[in-house]
Amino acid sequence: MTDFIQLIIAGLATGAIYALAAVGFTLLWQTSQTINFAQGEFVMLPAFFCLAGIKFFGLPFPIAALVAILLSMLVLGVIFKFAVVDPLMKQGTLPLVISTIGLAILLREGVKETYSAEAQRFPSFFPNVNLGTAGFNVSADQVGVLIVATGTILLLAWFLASTKTGRQMQATAQNPTVARILGVNVERMVLYTFLINGALAAMASLLISPIYLAKFSSGETLGLVAFVAAIVGGFNQVRGAIVGGFLVGIIDNLVAAYVSSTYRQAVPLALLVLIILLRPQGLLGRAEERAV
Amino acid sequence: MYLKSTVAAVLAAAAWAMPASAQDNTLKIPGVLELSGAGAISGTNFRDGIVMAIEDINAAGGVLGKKLVFETVDTASDPGKARAAIQRALDDKPTVIFGPVFSGSVNATLPMTNEAQIPQIIGGEAANITSQGSKYIFRTSFGQNVSMPKIANYLRDGVKAKSLAIVYVNNDFGKGGRNAIMKELESRGIKVAADLSIEAGQADFAADVVKVKAASADAVFVYLNEEESARFLIEAKKQGLDKPLIGETTLLGQKVIDLAKEAANGVKGHVGLTIDAPSPLVAEFAKKFEAKFKYKPDHNGMKGYLGAYMFKTAAEKAGKLDPVAIAAAMHGLTVTPDKVPGILIEATWDDTGEIDRISYLAEVKDGKQVITQTLPKLK
Numbered sequence: 177m178t179d180f181i182q183l184i185i186a187g188l189a190t191g192a193i194y195a196l197a198a199v200g201f202t203l204l205w206q207t208s209q210t211i212n213f214a215q216g217e218f219v220m221l222p223a224f225f226c227l228a229g230i231k232f233f234g235l236p237f238p239i240a241a242l243v244a245i246l247l248s249m250l251v252l253g254v255i256f257k258f259a260v261v262d263p264l265m266k267q268g269t270l271p272l273v274i275s276t277i278g279l280a281i282l283l284r285e286g287v288k289e290t291y292s293a294e295a296q297r298f299p300s301f302f303p304n305v306n307l308g309t310a311g312f313n314v315s316a317d318q319v320g321v322l323i324v325a326t327g328t329i330l331l332l333a334w335f336l337a338s339t340k341t342g343r344q345m346q347a348t349a350q351n352p353t354v355a356r357i358l359g360v361n362v363e364r365m366v367l368y369t370f371l372i373n374g375a376l377a378a379m380a381s382l383l384i385s386p387i388y389l390a391k392f393s394s395g396e397t398l399g400l401v402a403f404v405a406a407i408v409g410g411f412n413q414v415r416g417a418i419v420g421g422f423l424v425g426i427i428d429n430l431v432a433a434y435v436s437s438t439y440r441q442a443v444p445l446a447l448l449v450l451i452i453l454l455r456p457q458g459l460l461g462r463a464e465e466r467a468v
Numbered sequence: 469m470y471l472k473s474t475v476a477a478v479l480a481a482a483a484w485a486m487p488a489s490a491q492d493n494t495l496k497i498p499g500v501l502e503l504s505g506a507g508a509i510s511g512t513n514f515r516d517g518i519v520m521a522i523e524d525i526n527a528a529g530g531v532l533g534k535k536l537v538f539e540t541v542d543t544a545s546d547p548g549k550a551r552a553a554i555q556r557a558l559d560d561k562p563t564v565i566f567g568p569v570f571s572g573s574v575n576a577t578l579p580m581t582n583e584a585q586i587p588q589i590i591g592g593e594a595a596n597i598t599s600q601g602s603k604y605i606f607r608t609s610f611g612q613n614v615s616m617p618k619i620a621n622y623l624r625d626g627v628k629a630k631s632l633a634i635v636y637v638n639n640d641f642g643k644g645g646r647n648a649i650m651k652e653l654e655s656r657g658i659k660v661a662a663d664l665s666i667e668a669g670q671a672d673f674a675a676d677v678v679k680v681k682a683a684s685a686d687a688v689f690v691y692l693n694e695e696e697s698a699r700f701l702i703e704a705k706k707q708g709l710d711k712p713l714i715g716e717t718t719l720l721g722q723k724v725i726d727l728a729k730e731a732a733n734g735v736k737g738h739v740g741l742t743i744d745a746p747s748p749l750v751a752e753f754a755k756k757f758e759a760k761f762k763y764k765p766d767h768n769g770m771k772g773y774l775g776a777y778m779f780k781t782a783a784e785k786a787g788k789l790d791p792v793a794i795a796a797a798m799h800g801l802t803v804t805p806d807k808v809p810g811i812l813i814e815a816t817w818d819d820t821g822e823i824d825r826i827s828y829l830a831e832v833k834d835g836k837q838v839i840t841q842t843l844p845k846l847k
Contacts, residue, residue, distance in 0.1 A: 179678050182707070186674035293504040294512060295695045297727045304730070306708045315706040387702070388671035389695060389727060393505070397671065432675035437666050438638060440675075 178312050183429045189318040190387075191425020192325030196380040197402035198409065198417035199329060200373035205411055206349035207369040210261050211273050214280035215377070216399020221283055222248045222381035223298055223390035224291050230299075237299045245378040253374030257367060280395065287392040300386035321383045328379050329418055332372065336414065345369060397441075401428075404444040408451050410461020419460055423447075495534040495789060497522070497779075498541065498557035500577070501567040505545030506668045509694040509723045510569040510768045514591050515540055516761050517772025518566055521810055531780050532789055543568055545668075547576035558584045563789050564779050565589070569768060571597060572640035578605050587782075587795045589775040591768055594644035598820040604795050606778070606821040608771035609717070610740040612648040614822065618843060619689070619716050619738045620652035622829060627712055627736070629686035633662035635676065635700065636691040642668075645691040645716065661685035670696055673703035680709060687712040690719050694766070698727035705731035712736060720830050720837050721766040735832045741767035741813075742828060744837045749805055749812050770812060777810030778803060778817075816845070 197219050204210040212218070222244045229240030260279060264272045302320035306313050336342035347355040348365040356362050380398075388394055405424045410416025424444050432440040457463045499518060502511030522536045530536060541557070543550040550573035557565055558580060565581060568574055569591030581588040582602035590597070590605060595612040597605060623629045632653060636642035642665070653660060662683035664676055677700070680688055688711050690700055697719050704713065705728075715737040718724065722743060725732045743754035743765055753773060757765040779794070781803050786793035799819045803811040815825040829841040 179682055182678055183675060186678075190672060190674070288504055293508040294723075295509070295698070295727060297698075297729065304705060306706070308708070313706075313708045317706055387699075389699060391695070393669075394671065428672070429675045432672070433678055437664070437670065437676060441667070 179433070182313060183433050184426060185314055185318055185322075187426030187429035188422060189321045189325075189425070190384075190428070191422035192322050192329070193380050193384045193421075194398075194401050194405050194425050195329060195418045195421025196325055196376045196383075197398060198405035198421045199332065199414055200376040201402050201406045202409075202411060202414055202417040203349075203369045203376075204373055205406075206414075207345065207352075207366050208257075208261060208265070209269060210265070211269065211276070212373075213273060213276040213399065213403075214283060214395075215402050216395030216397065217280045217283040218248075218252045218373070218377035218395070219380045219384070219398045219402070220390075220392065220395035221252065221287065222378035223296075223385040224287050224392075225378075226382065227296055227298065227390060228291070238301075241301075241382050244382065245375055248378035248381075249371045249374040251374070252377055253371040254367070256374075257370040261370075280399065284392050284395065291392070293392060295389040295391040298385035298390045301382070317386070321387075325379070325383055328376070332376070333414065341365075341368065401444060404448045406458075407448055408444075408458055410458030412462060413458070413460050416458050416460035420458070423459075493534055494537045495531065495563060496560065497536050497538045497564060497566065498560070498562050499538055499566040500541050500543055500550055500553040500557060500573075502545040502569055502573070503540065503542035505543075506693060506695065507543075507545035507568075507570045507573075509766070510591060511543075511545070511567070513723070513766050513768035514567065514569050514772035514775075516757065517765065517769040517774075518776050519772075520757060520760060521773045521776030524810065525776060525780055531783050532787075534789065536776075538566075543570075543573055545570055545573070547573045551576050551580065554580050558586060562586060563783075563791050564794065566772070566775060567591065569771075570639070570641060571644060574605075575600075575640055578602050581605070585795070586791045587779070587798060589779060591771050592641070594640045595648050596640075596644060598822045602821070603799075604791075604821075606775075606795075606798055606817060607823045608775040608778070609767065609823065610827065611822055612645045614824070614846065615716050615738060615740060615827070616645065616648040616652050618827065619714070620649060620656050620658070622738060623653070623658060623687060623689070623714060624656045626829065627687050627714060629658055629712075631659040631661040631685045633664070633680045633683045633685035633688045633711075634660060634691070635662075635664045635666060635680060635688065637668050637693055637696055638665040639668050639693075641693070642691055649689060649691070666692065666696060666700075668693065668696070671699060673700045674707070676700070677703045677707045677709055680704075680711075681707065685711060687714050690715050692718070694718060694721060694723045695727070697721075697724045698732075701728040701731040701735065717741065717767050720832055721768075722764045722837070723766045725832060725835055725837065726764070729835060732832045733834065737830065738827060738843075739767065739830045739837070739839075740825075740827045741770045742830060742837055742839070743770065744830070744839055745813065745828060746839060746842070747805075747813060749809055753812060774811050774813075774815070777808055778815070781808050781811070814845075816847070 225244035225247045226240045229235040302317045308314045344360045345365045405420035406417045409420025431443045526535045541553040554577040564587045571592035571594030574590045574592035636646040717739045782797040786797040802816040804814045827843045828839045
């Protein structure tokens, strides 16, 4: 039983990070119909912003982390929107999807060539101490990741539900035409979404890199998991992405422990297929009808 | 006049058709290595070791009067890409090929070099590499058939383990090591309490460490590549795994220590090659390597470095840059540091390309590998 609880806690901690990436995925889709297949690389890149800040500019870790978040909002938010999404969106969804796949390769190879092909040690915000007692082990790292990631998600949920800007963003996501008629600055709301995605990706990066190490290729798995989590939870609902993230994190750990590590990567994909067959809109998503 | 111009044209065409190395007194040395992907740490170290050795060799006049030009191709740690790269290298009729380092890629390419009769100096450690009958494969480190009996002896006599949890990476290197240690454990009466495979490149080890703890073995044998080793140690520390963590070379390697930091403290095991070996030549190598490449080399850096000197010594023994003659000279070759300082530690290659030399028992203390015992050559 102790093992099971430890696996659940570990699953919740990694699931919370997956949820951060999945929420960003969902937000972009809702407000701009952008399916970002570079989302995994968006989570990989901020760690290298931070490491570069420490290595080349001698910044202390907390400052480098803050700079990484701001840089991510600029590069993965503003520049991504204006340089990639806006020009290609006019050509339809498919060219944009293909472009994000190309962007993923560019980011991956760019980091490999300019920084390193090797994994890099990444500092942690939390002390490496055990908080458990009598054979029950919970690390400060796991608790810290869970609190920070969940706190970030709750803060975002509050922002979307309880602030004027958040509600305008939701209105933009639900129906941009009506939102515009009602006086919402739709373009600005879409830009905010990209900024939030950049910040969420940076948070996920700063939390997961001490565990997974920072590596140019780490986005491949993270992007897939974020995509699966978003689909499983419901691509058109932020709360769906949150549930999807936690669910994938927990299932991943339980499968690795009780089935086999060899098949752990296949299980989220099997879950994806199952959900698409039985509930295409995802666990918490709403069915959408489209005129063709 | 007509004859003269014809001869000149033929000579020009022949010169054009000759490899560049034959024309400009250089010898091209291809390196097919893991410069990205799961083996990036190993391949990069191996490459940099060769680069440093070749600079030294060229500065001292080269090999049989020829300057070496080292050209690398990245396999991305993929055996398929390694095969393609080896084929391209063989098309240029090289004198020797360096790499790959990963056993899976070595196994995929050794039939090609054997058929082409080109010596292949590798970093792979899987036991089956030297048992496939190739006359052109040469190790730079112990095969698992040599290292695992030493580890098993240490587990029995040093750790006094009656039961063991094994964690191995699910590739040719890991599976070869796992099979080799299982055989050795059985003959020494050590019970296997857990037998866990993990995937190459795996990032999350929480579930694996929980399973290891649940096995309640006397010790844990961790046989993974560098990055996975570091991630496992970080997770083991996080979950408070308090059993002795035992490894073979990689687990105690410098890169793993750099990545895992304090989580590597307390790790023990056998190391075939280490920059912490009690040898002034090795210390000098490590110092020079770190100054040049701005990082501490691990055993793969040493393997690349001494591999280049092994080639030089064999070529000079053969007296010509003929691949078949060089391969023949490598079999039964013993190189001593007093005659060839670049070999670092005395080494002997047998007829299968297996290497023999002294090795060490070591422990990681305060973020540094400390040698606790030197083990003699087998023969």
